[in-house]
Amino acid sequence: SLRVVITCFLNSCKEDFCQPPRYSTLYHFIKHVPDRDLQKQGQTLLEDFKIDEETNQLNNDNNKSKTNALYNEKGFDYIQPWNILEISSTIIAEQLTIVDADLLKRVLPYECLTPSTSGCSRRTPSNNSNRTLSTIDKTIEFFNAVVARVIATILKEQDEEQRSHVIEKWIDVAHQCRKIKNFSSLTAILNGLLSGCIYRLNTAWSYVTQDYQSILEELKKVFGSCADRKEARAILDK
Structure with missing residues (x-):
């Protein structure tokens, strides 16, 4: 009934x-x-x-x-920020995967049928601050946060050679994401590395070793914006 x-x-x-x-x-x-x-x-x-x-x-x-x-508390007036180069690439990839998996498990199917509002406008107290994000919006927000973190960690370094080390670090993290089949964070990292403000750092890129550049090219072929998704699906099926 x-x-x-x-x-x-x-x-x-x-x-x-x-x-x-x-x-x-x-x-x-x-x-x-x-x-x-x-x-x-x-x-x-x-x-x-x-x-x-x-x-x-x-x-x-x-x-x-x-x-x-x-x-x-005395002696703890601030928290010392983490140096990304001191953290294992595998651990970073695993932590990103944990968050991605949790967000994707919470996705409500019917919300996939409606347009996302997360990218429509900047949040201001007057318009979006009280709006409850949909599960789709939350996945997009985390994706964009990863892109922004990649860009920020590279640009905050003033020395070009140090920037190259951070670039290599993110390439390695992306490679680890590929190994554990986290294509969401992998794509976000690629978007950050290939964004205009990072890709134009010619001096920094000149310090990146050939091995890392080869890994990046391989990832671009499979997961880049112009890539054929058949290869990515084949990796998932393995």
């Missing part, structure tokens, strides 16, 4: 109703559904969402407090 179908939908597709802070769809459902049992189920689901929202907010506040306490 229709009641059974709606009950199954409420139980198996809860995330479709999770629209904080107003939960307008769920409120509309509770208000207009004629069946009292379904109303109770909707109300219970709404209360669960609100409890989860309060818990998440409390956890965020606690994390901020702990972070501020660490900053204010």
